[in-house]
Amino acid sequence: MVEPLSRRRLLTLLAALAPGLRADEAGGSFQAKGLWRTTPLDVFGEIGYFIDEPCLGARPGDVELAEWALQAWQRTVDGLLCFTPAPAASALVRVYWGQTGDRIGKMQAIEVGDRRGAEVYVDTHADRFDAPMAGHSDADPLFRDAVLYRTLLHEIGHGLGLVHTTGIEDAMYFGGDYVGFYLRYRNSVGSREEMRFQPGISATDRDRMAKLYPADTLVPPRAPKIPEA
Structure with missing residues (x-):
């Protein structure tokens, strides 16, 4: 064991x-x-996650976007990370809407017992972050969901222990061209449903995850808890 x-x-x-x-x-x-x-999460066995109920300004489908982001990171290590629903108090990964201050999203490391966990906060009005973002959102309704999904993916990545990169194709990109970062992903999907199958994770993201979570240190899950289809 x-x-x-x-x-x-x-x-x-x-x-x-x-x-x-x-x-x-x-x-x-x-x-x-x-x-x-x-630092990486303590991922011995299953990883409990909690996604808060949509608040004012959020949409019911936003919870699904958060689940897709978790699925995407789960797949980077061939499903050996096993995210399972859990009460907020015991979940290692917790997703909340809003409370981001002047940022689109943020991650705060927390302690859950003697384990390292993460709280992720994402602004559901991220599409109105500034004039350029608002302009794209007004012209393209799908842009808002693309921004929200991409931000969830990025902040959950921080929760898993990943730091920023300079490659705009990476989920963990941080740089001056934030609009281009979101547009690049938006232009890769033709519908909201395609986001489930177009994770927006680069080869660099995958390599870094493999180093943080080597396969020989992970316990294969008994069964996937987040449906892939």
Whole structure:
């Protein structure tokens, strides 16, 4: 049986990579230095997820977009990550609508017991983030869903431990051409339903996930819990 990567072991490994930080600091220093948010989830067994009910400005189908984003990352490691619905209090990955401040989306690393988890916040009005985004949304109703899906994918990626890249084709891209980032994905799909089968994950994203979650350290799920079709 594969031994779970406990928070204590994870902190010890990080301490070896970050001189001056002690493994007995209970994570506070790691969080302050931004290291804790970029570590992989403790994925021993199933990964509980929670998606909040749509709020004012959200649409019922937004929950489905969040599920598709989880599915997309699940497929990058051949389904060895097993996301399953769970109550908010015990879920390692939690998705909420709004509360993003002046950003389209954000991720906050959290502790769930002795495991590293993530809360993802996405603005359902991301299509009205600024004038260029609003212009594309007014001209193309599907652009709004493309923005929301792409943002969910990006922030969940942070939750899984991925950091930014400079490649606009990557789900984890961060740079000046944010409109181009969303348009690139929007132009790759002809309908909302196609987003389920066009994940928007690059070869670079896949390679980085494979390094974070090596197949020989993951426990094969008993059965997929998020339907693929």
